[in-house]
Amino acid sequence: MADHHVDLFVIGAGSGGVRAARVAASHGARVMIAEEYRVGGTCVIRGCVPKKLLVYAARFADEFEDAAGYGWSVAKPTFHWPALIANKDREIARLEAAYTATLERYKVALVKSRAGLEDAHTVRLAGGERVRAKTILIATGAAPYHGARIAGLEHVISSNEAFHLRELPRRILIQGGSYIAVEFAGIFNGLGSEVTLVYRGDNILRGFDDDVREHLHGEMQRRRIKIITRQTVAAVEKVEHGYDVELSDNEQVMADLVMFATGRKPNIHGLGLDAVGVKIGETGGIAVDAYSKTSVDNIYAVGDVTNRINLTPVAIREGHAFADTVFGGVPTPVDHANVPTAVFSEPEVGVVGLTEAQARARLAKVDIYKTSFRPMKMTLAGRDTRAFMKLVVDGITQRVVGCHIVGPDAGDLIQVVGIAVKMGATKADFDATMAVHPTAAEELVTMRDKATSYTRAAAE
């Protein structure tokens, strides 16, 4: 006998779950949501938001330095890590309260508990209570994954712990080449730590355009981040002053903190999926159709647990579309094409659409436009850094199918370029748009000379 009956039970109050719960409730559904940790999920509590706050903090270092070229004399700045963490925690608590208030306003019942499936219509809470639900949404997100068990793994932290360190490490070794790894490398470097990045592949940011990877690699090295590729961490040993880290080629690196950002895995364990018949897809996430429906008719899944595109706006869109489909009477598939995204590294990266390699593999003819330049602000600052921009154009239709930016505000720029790319703008549309001068973004509409042009027939 169930303790409650609802129309929708949502497991996980993160980006996707909260949006789905709120929109389903606004369509008139009785909704209950379970959260085992903190309302807001990864993005708000230990992902995008606190990360961006730390990125802002790290960037002040350059601002203080660069101000001198513009005539300012600034007393030698000092940095206090505990003050930053306390202020960040206060902001995260404020946001968590705002998310909770939103759920209350929409009359979504919140249970602070772990939840799992007992059968296709019954959710079981940690205390043993049962809830019957017509529809169940799994929005449990993903968690850091450390990879192979190596000696000393217990000393290694993930991004989760990085947000709560008591003190700033003097030397940090980060393993990984993902966006999270390079973002934290930039954060700790900016705040004054000595950073070593160890990555098993040829270059950081696998899956991004090769020019972007190379440009960012060079810029990070210029900032004295030591990047070691084609190596992995073989063992971590606690020694008197920190950790002795042994790499796969036997090189030793000393560090005060070791962090792995080696990937994330969907939170599917302990949910009772097997027993209910919810299938897992090839990428290790819950398999779903275009409407986020799983292999069981009344069970849906959105966000990182489905391992489609693991970004907050995507999880939110999937949660919203699910609620409109099931409770709003409007079947709404989610379009996962041309999702713009940013890496808040130093310098920042913004990308949308195809990389050059993807375009070459898919299209008969590809035109490439690219430019690298010193942003104007860096001239008086005397800072030796360059921005990079690249347009990937379908050589037949002349549509811009990819845009890749490395440089200040790349994340903000790519949001706007993303609209043009999504609308199918051509290179001629970019050219016809008047430049905004003097800006870095004007380069996007003033690239006239093809860097390369590739025709599949010619290449074969």
Ligand SMILES: Cc1cc2nc3c(=O)[nH]c(=O)nc-3n(C[C@H](O)[C@H](O)[C@H](O)COP(=O)(O)OP(=O)(O)OC[C@H]3O[C@@H](n4cnc5c(N)ncnc54)[C@H](O)[C@@H]3O)c2cc1C
């Ligand atoms: C360090 C870091 C930085 C990031 N930066 C960005 C960024 O800049 N931009 C961006 O778009 N994305 C970023 N992301 C990714 C983004 O955070 C995720 O894509 C997004 O949070 C996914 O939302 P979700 O709803 O699928 O899952 P989540 O937000 O992870 O929410 C899942 C929730 O379910 C809860 N839960 C899990 N299992 C259970 C259970 N059995 N019972 C009850 N509750 C459960 C969890 O505690 C969690 O609160 C970042 C991630 C990390 C880790």
